[in-house]
Amino acid sequence: MSETPDRHSADSSDNRLAADMEKVDPAADPGLAEALEQERAREADEDRWQDAFHRIISGGWAVSLGAILLAVLAGSLMIIVTDEAVQQASGYFFSRPSDTFAAVGEAVGGAYSALFQGAVYNFQAETFAGAIRPLTQTLTNATPLIAAGLGVAIAFRAGLLNIGGQGQMLMSAAAAGWVGFGVTGLPFPLHLILALVAGILAGALWAGIAGLLKARTGAHEVIVTIMLNYVAFYLLSYFLATPGLMQAPGSANPKTPPTPESAQLPPLLGERYNLHWGFILALIAVAVVWWILNRSAVGFSYRAVGQNPRAARVAGIDVSRSTVSVMLVAGALVGLAGVTQVLGTVTTGFGADIDAGIGFDAITVALLGNSNPIGVLGAGILFGGFKAGGSAMQAAEGIPIEIVLVVQSLIVLFIAAPPLVRAIFRLPQPGSKPKKKRSQAARKEVAA
């Protein structure tokens, strides 16, 4: 088999077949040669399919699907063990096991159907407009997740882990909110743009602190961003609790006044849906980040630093500057998430919980999206759907929305460990060769 390395690739079965062919003299037996030629073409064709299939089941998509399946299974298990009907039925499991299974099916089926109807399409709605309402809610929830997810993802590509989404969102929300209700007399688009810019700048600066400390002193960005989260939280709490700063006049609650109409992101599909233009901004952000990462010199330097800071320095890239600038960009993106919250989703005034855990969800979104902008878009929409569906599930079935946290974190854990998922589903490991069975048959034919 090794005598024909130049004509055939390393694929051993190909070689075997070729060797068989060489044994046959075409002039002596043209029929057999032709049959072999056909057999070989057919096998190559099948190989292609088999290869493609193999690539799919050993590739990232299969792992992602497997991870989601495992996480959903774990979620189902949690629903089953806490469901009262299941507990009652399992009390007499051995006399009538079918009752238990029916109860399990009802609990899990009810939960996931509520999740689906709350996230995608509501079958019970009278009109089409009502039926797609959940979908628009999913996209509304996805808006800040996509923006903040991009912020985490771009930092991640530069080798930095931005855990500071919470702080960056809080500061950007504070700035945008303050411009929103503090500045009066500006007409609609101008006021909105000013608030947008203020919020995005605040997010960028807050993340920039972490970038600067990392670049100047070598302080680990994870620690710095975590600490900045708490500083931002208490700072905003102070602003909110102080009359004259951000507290709504005449109120004792730590809450801001509502965002005026002139600074609001207008609704995207009419007043009846919550979806606002923030979603379009998030889509633009996806495109911009894609362009930065794949087409710009800055993005190249980010990726170079992320891959190997030493090599990047040798190649003449200013690693410190790149660190600061990527954190500024990341903060701006997370800032966009905070801005869309206060100018689009929560316009009735906000408290110190305006980040709603999005800063941390963004990390999981970025991981699920493999730190690539298109992936982040998909992951953001998926998690936005979980959020919308989770609330519906809580309302309809009384299942606490925290189950969504569990499912999300399990998805990310499993996706981060492909060998584990492959082992559980017995998927082939990447780099292994698909098993061939056809060549045996071909050889037998030749022998006969």
Add this chain to the structure above:
Amino acid sequence: MTAPTVDGATTGAPDAPRTVSTISWKTPIALAVVLALYALLMLLAPREGSARFALSTPTDFFQIPVYVIPGMGTAWVCAAVAAALLVVSVLATRDGRRTPLWVTSVYAAALLFGFLAWAAAGSPRDLSVVGLLGGAVALSVPLVYGSLSGVIGERSGTINIAIESQLLAGAFTAAVVGSLTNSPWAGLVAAMIAAALVGLVLAVFTITYRVNQIIVGVVLNVLVIGLTSFFYSLVLVPNTQTLNSTTRFERLPIPFLERIPVIGPVLFDQTIVVYLMPVVVFLVWYGLFRTRWGLRLRAVGEHPRAADTVGIEVLRTRYRALLIAGAVGGMGGAFYTVVSINQFNREMTAGAGFIALAAMIFGKWNPIRAALAGLLFGFATNLQNVLSVVGSPVPSQFMLMLPYIVTLFAVAGLVGRSRPPAALARPYTKE
């Protein structure tokens, strides 16, 4: 086993032969900035009246009268002391020496005392020093245990962002098991097991599957918050009597010692979990720096390949370290439910795990220093409580912010350079 090889690779003293001392002005600059801010505060918001410090409790051997000192006068004297120490630091730096530790310590103490005098000035209520210190000890318990958990894990080469989830898992399990068995001891042990399980998950994903350690930590935090909140609302809330009202550890006053003024009530009238704290700190320190186990553990965290070469099982050592670290963290978690209050609440650890992480870094990955940093952060948190009793002019949010700001300064290089173990965050693959 060839001891010299191991020693050379592990004790982390490669800087001994070549002493490169760079003159860093970081410390004097930081001290000057803090002093300037302090003086600015005193100038802009002067306060009338005197501060009252109460040192005694009624059960003490002898009573110390309430000290009444002029608020602003004391504050400015303290500022002068701090200024003198700043000069010492500047001179030391000019001579190319490091600022001695006592200078920074006395400086911090002087400014703290001045700040207290300023904050308590004019208040009719006594500022209870016992309350301040005693509360600080109690609040620092989860921070100290958490930071020890971090130290053990990170010395073996695994970043432990999941301290928060270990505390939370410990608190939850201690509440449930403590309620079921009516025994706080069972709760404590169960908390240790639960937190060790969190450590095991961290180990499986970071060591066996070599997933980014920070990612696993962050995700584990979310996972445990989700799990505990889910079961809290569905299982614990409807069954509060049976599942979520545990017996607590009683205070164990130590005879005689508890009646020493100030020290007695602060240190010798606590629960067993608090008494265990110095013991565990010592054990971890002794284990890490004086035993074969600790030497191997640190070897694995500094240079796994070298450790592997001399026959240390890198992966097994790391697994064991994370399990032990989890158990220690669980003790801190148990504090919430079997010492502090007798039931579990949603997300009750409220970020203590991250302060513990900060304490570990502040303490330069050394168990004793980390524990001291934990005490300091506990003190900062309690300072806020005490000052709000006295009616302090400082908004509580700024006091609550303090540990985080201190940590920011610390990681940015105020308190020397924090050097993590060399192989931290690097999974090990045997070749």
